[in-house]
Each structure stands twice: as C-alpha cells, then as structure tokens.
Amino acid sequence: MRNKSRSIDNEEEVNHETVLSYTLMVQSATHVANAHLYKKLPYDVLKDFIGVTTLARQVGMLVVHPSLPVKSVKEFVALARKRPGEIIYGSAGNGSYVHLTMALLASMTGVKMVHVPYRGGGPAGTAIVAGETQAMLATIGSLFTHIKAKRVRPLGVTSDQRTTQFPDIPAIAETVPGYEFTAWVGCFAPAGTPKPIVDALNAALNKALADPAGASKLTAQTLDPMHMTPEQFAARLKSDYDKYEKVVKISGARID
Numbered sequence: 071m072r073n074k075s076r077s078i079d080n081e082e083e084v085n086h087e088t089v090l091s092y093t094l095m096v097q098s099a100t101h102v103a104n105a106h107l108y109k110k111l112p113y114d115v116l117k118d119f120i121g122v123t124t125l126a127r128q129v130g131m132l133v134v135h136p137s138l139p140v141k142s143v144k145e146f147v148a149l150a151r152k153r154p155g156e157i158i159y160g161s162a163g164n165g166s167y168v169h170l171t172m173a174l175l176a177s178m179t180g181v182k183m184v185h186v187p188y189r190g191g192g193p194a195g196t197a198i199v200a201g202e203t204q205a206m207l208a209t210i211g212s213l214f215t216h217i218k219a220k221r222v223r224p225l226g227v228t229s230d231q232r233t234t235q236f237p238d239i240p241a242i243a244e245t246v247p248g249y250e251f252t253a254w255v256g257c258f259a260p261a262g263t264p265k266p267i268v269d270a271l272n273a274a275l276n277k278a279l280a281d282p283a284g285a286s287k288l289t290a291q292t293l294d295p296m297h298m299t300p301e302q303f304a305a306r307l308k309s310d311y312d313k314y315e316k317v318v319k320i321s322g323a324r325i326d
Contacts, residue, residue: 093258095125095256096258097167097253097254098253098256099170099253102307102311103167105314106319107318107325108325116307118260119259120258120260120268122257122259122272122275123256123271123276123297123303124257124297124306125275125295125297126255126296127253127254128252128253129229129233129252129294130227130228131210131213132175132224132225132226132227133216133222133224134222136220136222138204138205140225143242146205150179150182156183158186160198160203161186163188163190164187164324165318167208167253168206168207170251170317170318171207172205172206174249174251174320175242175246177320178246178248178249191212195213199222207228225239228251229250230243254296272300276297279297
C-alpha cells in the first residue's frame with residue numbers, strides 16, 4: 071500500500087491505477103477481528119487507516135447436513151438444546167467469520183456445540199458435505215454451489231432481513247431476535263491521506279458501485295453493493311470493532 075505525494079484535484083483524475091496505488095481492500099472479519107485475536111499487531115486497526123468506503127456486504131447463511139433432522143432455525147436450536155455438545159460445526163479457522171457467527175448464535179440461544187476449525191473455508195465446506203460436520207454458518211458465496219446442488223440444507227441468513235437472492239430463506243433474527251452478523255469488503259487508505267484524495271476516491275468508487283454492470287457482477291457473486299461516506303464508514307468501523315471484541319471473547323478464540 072502506497073501513499074503518493076501528488077494531489078488529486080477532481081474525480082476525473084481517479085482511475086483504476088490510482089485506486090490501487092492509494093488504497094487497500096480488506097474483509098471486515100480479517101481487519102477488525104485481528105485487533106482482538108492477536109496479542110500484538112504491528113498496526114492499529116482504527117488509527118493507522120482511513121476507511122474510504124465499504125464496497126460490498128457479505129451475508130452469512132446457516133446450513134446443515136441433510137442428515138440432520140431439522141428444517142428451520144427453531145428446530146436447529148431445539149435439537150442443539152436437546153443434545154448439548156453433540157452437534158459438530160465446522161469453520162474456516164479460529165476467529166474466522168465462520169467461527170464467530172456460530173459462536174454468537176450459540177451464545178444468544180444458550181446452546182452448546184462442538185467447534186472444529188479447518189484450514190480455510192474450502193475444507194470446512196467439504197467437511198459438511200461429507201458429513202464430517204453437521205452444521206456451518208458461512209458467507210453465502212462460499213456455500214453457493216453446495217446450496218444450489220442441495221448438498222446442504224439452508225436454514226437462515228445472518229442479515230436482519232431476508233436476502234434478495236434467497237427470499238424464501240428466513241433471517242435468523244426471525245427466530246433469534248437481535249441476531250445480525252454481516253461482513254463487508256472495504257477500501258482503506260493510509261492514515262494521513264489528505265481528505266480531498268479520500269473524497270475523490272470515495273466518489274469514484276461510488277460511481278463504480280452505482281454502475282449496473284459493476285453492481286451485477288457483485289450480485290452474481292452473492293455480494294450486495296454497499297457504498298458509505300468516509301464518515302459513515304468510520305462509524306461502522308467503530309461499531310464493528312466493539313462488536314467483534316465481544317464476540318471474540320464469547321468464542322474464546324485466540325491467535326498468538
């Protein structure tokens with residue numbers, strides 16, 4: 071990530087190369103959770119970066135192996151309560167979005183399940199399809215092919231409302247009031263980047279996200295285009311920072 075010294079006077083000067091040279095694209099779980107997973111980081115998540123804008127929202131989905139006798143979030147929670155410590159769920163690793171989403175659900179419903187961390191989302195997805203694990207709560211994009219092929223049974227989404235891609239799948243919040251855990255992909259610039267540059271980058275990215283061609287490409291990957299002003303993004307960052315701190319503590323995850 072580089073911060074060039076020349077100025078950007080207007081939106082027209084911001085092109086693809088400019089965005090790449092001034093910014094860093096990261097996923098929320100990686101960026102925000104790391105502050106609470108590691109004892110020490112070589113950077114400060116909130117102070118060393120300026121959030122230019124969010125680019126897309128990632129919604130998670132709770133799925134189960136078809137052999138598990140549940141067809142709704144309510145039935146899943148009831149079974150987990152009936153069989154404490156018996157349901158096994160996989161994740162992409164300790165402290166991953168896939169781990170934290172389920173840890174929060176377990177905490178809010180008072181159920182006990184067994185967490186099995188895999189080395190990435192791919193192996194975790196393979197595990198639930200093979201029946202090694204019985205449940206998983208991951209981004210829709212990572213589960214999409216398995217859902218479409220009916221290799222897993224979808225129960226609920228992590229957004230506060232149903233998604234446009236899967237309108238028949240309820241929000242988990244319809245059964246567990248207050249549950250919401252969505253991720254995002256965001257664009258950052260180094261701290262100290264002049265505000266005119268941040269604003270110009272924000273405007274250019276907003277224009278790209280508003281373009282139907284670009285937006286459709288994101289939607290096709292089950293990503294919801296999401297633009298924020300730098301001020302809105304800063305507020306979201308602080309809110310998510312506090313939320314991840316609580317959820318990481320709940321999960322007990324730690325990376326040293």
